[in-house]
Amino acid sequence: MVRQRAAPSTPAAERAAAAAKKATAAKKAAAAARNAQKGAGSGSSKSSWNLMSALYVAIGVLVLAVVVATLQQQGHLFQAAEQPSTDAAAKRAPLPPVEDRSRGMSIKSIAERAKSLPCKNRHTDRDCHNFARHGHCSEAPGWMAVFCPASCNTCELKDPSVRCDAERIGYERTPALEPGSIDDLFANLPARYPEYNVTYLSRPPSGPWVVKFHNFLDDEEINTLINQAAGDLQRSTDQGGFSEDGVQEQVISQGRTSENAWCDDECESNPIVQRVMNRIAEATKVPQDNFESFQLLRYQIGQQYTRHHDSSASDNEMLAGPRILTFFLYLSDVEAGGGTRFTDLKPPITNNPERGSAILWPSVTNDDPRRIDSKTFHQALPVEKGTKLAANIWIHQYNYVLPNLHGCTGSFSEFE
Numbered sequence: 550m551v552r553q554r555a556a557p558s559t560p561a562a563e564r565a566a567a568a569a570k571k572a573t574a575a576k577k578a579a580a581a582a583r584n585a586q587k588g589a590g591s592g593s594s595k596s597s598w599n600l601m602s603a604l605y606v607a608i609g610v611l612v613l614a615v616v617v618a619t620l621q622q623q624g625h626l627f628q629a630a631e632q633p634s635t636d637a638a639a640k641r642a643p644l645p646p647v648e649d650r651s652r653g654m655s656i657k658s659i660a661e662r663a664k665s666l667p668c669k670n671r672h673t674d675r676d677c678h679n680f681a682r683h684g685h686c687s688e689a690p691g692w693m694a695v696f697c698p699a700s701c702n703t704c705e706l707k708d709p710s711v712r713c714d715a716e717r718i719g720y721e722r723t724p725a726l727e728p729g730s731i732d733d734l735f736a737n738l739p740a741r742y743p744e745y746n747v748t749y750l751s752r753p754p755s756g757p758w759v760v761k762f763h764n765f766l767d768d769e770e771i772n773t774l775i776n777q778a779a780g781d782l783q784r785s786t787d788q789g790g791f792s793e794d795g796v797q798e799q800v801i802s803q804g805r806t807s808e809n810a811w812c813d814d815e816c817e818s819n820p821i822v823q824r825v826m827n828r829i830a831e832a833t834k835v836p837q838d839n840f841e842s843f844q845l846l847r848y849q850i851g852q853q854y855t856r857h858h859d860s861s862a863s864d865n866e867m868l869a870g871p872r873i874l875t876f877f878l879y880l881s882d883v884e885a886g887g888g889t890r891f892t893d894l895k896p897p898i899t900n901n902p903e904r905g906s907a908i909l910w911p912s913v914t915n916d917d918p919r920r921i922d923s924k925t926f927h928q929a930l931p932v933e934k935g936t937k938l939a940a941n942i943w944i945h946q947y948n949y950v951l952p953n954l955h956g957c958t959g960s961f962s963e964f965e
């Protein structure tokens with residue numbers, strides 16, 4: 550199981566988060582002024598001199614707060630802002646925005662400053678300084694916070710509990726599924742999509758919901774997805790442990806021997822890819838922002854993915870929550886083998902690849918979308934003849950794009 554999504558560059562959500570942060574700073578300044586005014590007014594003397602001085606104090610505090618906020622945004626107070634603190638309350642306090650801390654500075658001054666910081670870049674200093682200079686600290690803040698913290702002057706964000714603070718990134722969690730939603734969704738699919746001749750491979754009460762959409766993709770869509778993957782395929786990985794800065798190790802495993810490529814920003818902005826994503830969002834009634842990127846897969850003879858689950862209970866601790874649904878697209882027929890087998894059903898069921906078809910199943914239970922559905926363990930059987938091309942769309946309970954942008958989903962794609 551891999552989790553990855555290309556970091557989108559400054560999506561609307563990120564701009565909204567930045568705007569919200571600015572609004573909060575302004576509100577804080579106003580509140581400070583209001584408090585100062587209140588404090589002055591609560592004194593025993595009611596003389597007009599006292600009122601006037603209270604007003605001057607309030608105005609003074611307001612001006613000071615605005616000046617401090619502005620200087621912080623422009624990076625002039627970076628020395629003070631980056632002081633590491635182990636104090637939990639201080640960690641919860643709003644952090645200065647990362648935007649513009651390094652954008653446009655000369656490489657020399659970024660390098661000078663980085664040398665004096667208590668943390669080091671994980672990527673080469675030269676590249677990191679260059680990325681920072683060109684605004685990537687705000688455009689790909691999660692990746693940069695983990696790999697180039699010194700160049701962005703965001704050493705405090707190496708700590709995932711700081712980096713992934715929901716308030717800091719302006720994250721509001723709206724669940725895609727409520728208890729009962731899965732049954733409603735799956736029960737209604739055949740009636741909603743007569744054009745795809747939706748059939749149940751399995752359904753409650755005897756098994757989990759697994760539905761098949763026939764001819765879900767047309768030739769143009771299939772070819773576009775295949776072309777996007779061409780040239781980018783790499784040996785697939787499984788998820789390993791977490792490092793202390795919240796990055797999940799990707800391990801080569803004997804259980805997963807296919808190759809895969811991620812649909813990056815350019816691929817995702819392709820209108821034909823968009824058309825497919827929109828259709829999946831409409832079919833599942835989950836917004837696209839809850840999707841990981843398309844993961845395109847190629848299995849050659851003997852390649853497989855042994856029994857696994859797409860989600861794990863610990864995903865409930867991540868901002869995006871667990872994967873709740875898998876929408877799996879078949880981009881080729883396979884001459885022999887290569888079926889998707891739901892291993893834990895009695896008897897197990899196998900769906901054979903059929904170019905253009907898709908299957909959909911839940912990874913969590915209908916009654917409690919926080920609980921992993923133990924009935925949906927599955928495997929990709931080894932290809933015996935031919936080549937299998939396919940694609941995963943993993944769908945989360947909450948918005949995935951924003952936490953991914955901030956490096957809070959466990960892994961990153963290399964950003965270009």
Ligand SMILES: O=C(O)CCC(=O)C(=O)O
Pocket residue numbers: 550846854859887888889890927928929930939941
């Ligand atoms: O290839 C298949 O049939 C299933 C692949 C799969 O389960 C996965 O990539 O998680």
Ligand SMILES: [Fe+2]
Pocket residue numbers: 857858859927
């Ligand atoms: Fe899977």
